[in-house]
Amino acid sequence: MDLPSVTILGLGLMGGSLALALRGRCAALSGYDHDLEVVDQALARGIVTRGSTDLGEALAGARLVVVATPVRAILALLPRVAEALPDPFHLLDLGSTKAEIVARMAELPQHVSPVGGHPLCGKETSGLAGAEATLFREKVFVLTPLARTRPETLALAHTLVDAIGARALVLDAARHDRLAARISHVPYLTAIALVAAAEAADDELAWTLAASGFRDSTRLAASGVTMMTDILTTNRTAALEGLADVQAALSELRALLADGDEAALRAYLEARRQARRGL
């Protein structure tokens, strides 16, 4: 048994998948969700051994608490968890933005040892029904420790990341958010804008003709709106900066195409193609 008693708060796609990935690897596995149906489902499927819609009940005996809700629900839960669990415990979250969460963690009472986390395993689906034990495998799992994070908490977080088959990457929260804006939050916004432009064509055949290119380009537009609104509002500055860079690039492309300077257009496209192929 590598891990102590774990309580997971939020049994959606991420929390449910984490529970599945940790089965048999921790001393005990308890789950909390505000939705009783979800708790019942998690118990029925054996995803958790104990479950409750009562935070205190779900937290009883936990040594490691993992918060796996949308970002602003995490922000609201953090002080409540610290209050409900008076014994020393390790705290990890799986939120998609990190700066505001880490700032909130810094204010928690001293019996809590918090560390931020973000597993990058984007799926536009949500909910327990889509949970799978392999969700994190080979994925980057960012850890954003605070100055107050105890060494054993960071070590435990690494053990958890290893246990679920992910690859840990320790990163500053602000740097994480800046990068996440460009590789995830702004691509979500362009996906939304592409759907809007297809709608603006006002031609029902647009949806008939939409092939794999459009499907892939707009996959993120199907993401849950609560999750994405939480992400955008807690990473507003970086998202707006990334968006401004995309808008600048589109303006440059527009000018290159409108001017008919084909050599410059080709050079611009080829440089981006090479960068993309480096992935």
Added chain:
Amino acid sequence: MDLPSVTILGLGLMGGSLALALRGRCAALSGYDHDLEVVDQALARGIVTRGSTDLGEALAGARLVVVATPVRAILALLPRVAEALPDPFHLLDLGSTKAEIVARMAELPQHVSPVGGHPLCGKETSGLAGAEATLFREKVFVLTPLARTRPETLALAHTLVDAIGARALVLDAARHDRLAARISHVPYLTAIALVAAAEAADDELAWTLAASGFRDSTRLAASGVTMMTDILTTNRTAALEGLADVQAALSELRALLADGDEAALRAYLEARRQARRGL
């Protein structure tokens, strides 16, 4: 045998896949490519039964000619094909934009019966090596007949589309181009812009963190630059219109996010999410 003798001009991903899909379904299958190595490869793999880098040689005896090169190579080839093949023949192309090609087809001598075509089976790879017989299966294959297209040519095009497992959709060339701009050409431009914005972060970790969301959103940015430049320059007006709509949507998103009008932001995102889920 449903189809007469076919000559395919251009043995890349599309032409090669068409040849594979038509194997055993036409009286004879000949191929042309300007690259001798490609012709040799097609012959060695049995993709065509006759192949040449000489246009006249490849066209000898053809009753149906399919032009499967990038768009501007199609525009250049059309009059050459009409000159090299003095007997009456059916002519189909697979170009990604249709208005300029159909206009060029309209000028061809009367022994040619042309029809435009565009199978929507986007792949960002190119070249004969990636060709596969199943590429067109279940895909929409747009046909853009001209006023001069003979009924038997359109019927033959339908037979070909059926033979390769695609679904024919007869469409006006201008309407095709307007829609293609929004579901394919503008998504290519946003993919390029997303790569540019990731580069602008000037942080090598961007590529490490890029997960499936970024990969899917930018897949089109890996498309061949010659193919895409041909598409953009022959569909400039529609591409610029679609791009303007995307830019307008991004500006609206920026304002909603910057203003902090969360209810309006949520409503905007949710409406696009519903439209996307309709796919």
